[in-house]
Amino acid sequence: AEKKQIKDFEMKKHFLGLVVASTLLLANSDSKVDYELQLLNSVIPNTKISRYEPSEIQGFYKVYLDNGNLFYVNPFNKLLVFGEIWTNKGFSITQNDKSQWQEELSKTVLEDINKDFKVEDLTKVGKKITYGKGSNKYDFLIFTDPECPYCKIAEEYFEKQNVDLYVVFTPLSFHKNARNWSLVSLSSKDIKSTMQKIREGNIPDIKITENAKKELQNMEELANKLKVNGTPKIIVIDKKANKVIDTIDGANIEAIEKYQKENN
Template identity: 30%
Template structure:
């Protein structure tokens, strides 16, 4: 029944596509229909007769009437490209100037001219994998925000606090992520662990590891070093979609 309903919606949208309106007219209509919804953009979709609607953190496709919407990812099968992923990436950019780097572990490699921001859980296996990839990259400053996923790793918050309270925070983090060795001492110092969890939620980050590049683009998962290097080098081009792994609550 669900498949039949989806097919009917798509059929309706395709039929309506023969009488296409301008994106501005469609946006005006959608805003009037759904005044409580945050609409970031409405523009012509890659498929003729469809409109791409960016609302909140979601992307939908609709006809000129805006009554029926299809939520999901649009793929160009010939080019093997996820077109929706690029849109989500574009509208999920973070203003890195507003990130509270005082709440992150700061590691400078080489001259540290390039910058990465990483949200990481010490008990997340993919985060440990990412650390191995980051070790291959030079001339970078890495700000690591400890972000324990309590539902998956009940002890991660305590470990995050222990490493933050260590005399040498970066050394403590590196040693634990590479060998599992925790520093001795107390975890009761003033720490940003809870603030980092709240920050991640406000940015729409719900999995670890997640990298934020200097251009504000988010990249979830343990990206390989070669891909991180490519993205560090790019100026403003849209990144290719790379399938990686993250842990989510």
């Protein structure tokens, strides 16, 4: 009986040792993660880091942002690199990482939109513009800035299609004319024509209305709720299913055409 008690005690002691070791290992792991993040934040204190991981260049970390971008930070020498890393075979590691990150973000955004919003919650805020015969299968909602050159590319593409486009003005702070031009469009009686004139550089002299200010406020609130921090951002709506099925960042005409070809 005494031998059995000793054996049981040794087993319990061994088990306790494993638990303590595991706890210390986890604590050290958490400490390492916190330490790395603190180091990165010390270099870019005003930047919200969504994810980070060691890069292919020694001493540098890949820093991922919630707008889909990434760059490289060396927290030891306090260096930032915004370029690309290429292999000697001509493969861009940076673009590959960025594409995977954006796909992951888009999937998350898509899930959040369909969970938190009905299609009507989105379209009632936007201003509907019909080009050609309108949409057959897919509607598009675009968060756009009148002074954004990439928004202009996307808008001019839609202008030549058969599509129903819902416009949500999202003037960016660093575009000094964007807010006023958004209000000019919203105050006009023919928003399609006014937006076209603004794209061509002919800014109409239109009195800004109180209703336009309220509409723009609602648009910016929607953009904030959806965490839109860059333009253009395009939402694809399946008309029959009455559901958001994709989100597209930037003037990615190839991605837009995947759906638009079924409208024409």
